[in-house]
Amino acid sequence: MADIVFNIALGKVAYYAGLPAANDGLVVVPIEATGLETDAVLRDYDNLSVLLAASNNEQTTMGRKALASVTATVDDINDRVNMDAADVTWTAAGGNPVGALIICYDPDVSTGTDADLIPLSKHGWSITPDGSDVTATIADFIRASSAA
Structure with a gap:
C-alpha cells in the first residue's frame, strides 16, 4: 500500500484510478534511492516534471511501466x-538502486509531457537491480476511506 498520497491527488484518487477519460492510464515511475526526498517534501509536488526537477532522479534504465488491470x-x-492493478515486472533490470515507485495518472497516454502526469502515490521499494527480473507486487496500491 502507499506510503503517501500526494496532496494534489487527495480526494481524487478513486476518480483517477477509475480511468475516466478515453485515452488515459496509470504509469509507475521508478525513482532512484540517491537523492530521494522525504515524504513530507514529495507530497507537495503537483506533477511529475516538478518532482523530477528537484533532487529526485528517475531510474531510466528500468524505465516506466503502464499499470494494467486497474480497478477501483x-x-x-x-x-x-x-x-x-496487476503486478509490474521489469525484465533483466539494471541501473542504479531504486528507492521508490511513484504511480502517476496520465490524462492522455498518446501525448503530453511529464508536466501532464499527476503523481498519485509513492511506494517505498528498495532494490538494487542486478540483471535479474524484478516484480513489484501491486495489491490495493491505495485504499481511500473517510476520516471518521
Missing part, C-alpha cells in the same frame, strides 16, 4: 474504495 472497487463493508 467500492468496499461498503469497510467503508473505503480499494484501487488495485
Whole structure:
C-alpha cells in the first residue's frame, strides 16, 4: 500500500484510478534511492516534471511501466474504495538502486509531457537491480476511506 498520497491527488484518487477519460492510464515511475526526498517534501509536488526537477532522479534504465488491470472497487463493508492493478515486472533490470515507485495518472497516454502526469502515490521499494527480473507486487496500491 502507499506510503503517501500526494496532496494534489487527495480526494481524487478513486476518480483517477477509475480511468475516466478515453485515452488515459496509470504509469509507475521508478525513482532512484540517491537523492530521494522525504515524504513530507514529495507530497507537495503537483506533477511529475516538478518532482523530477528537484533532487529526485528517475531510474531510466528500468524505465516506466503502464499499470494494467486497474480497478477501483467500492468496499461498503469497510467503508473505503480499494484501487488495485496487476503486478509490474521489469525484465533483466539494471541501473542504479531504486528507492521508490511513484504511480502517476496520465490524462492522455498518446501525448503530453511529464508536466501532464499527476503523481498519485509513492511506494517505498528498495532494490538494487542486478540483471535479474524484478516484480513489484501491486495489491490495493491505495485504499481511500473517510476520516471518521
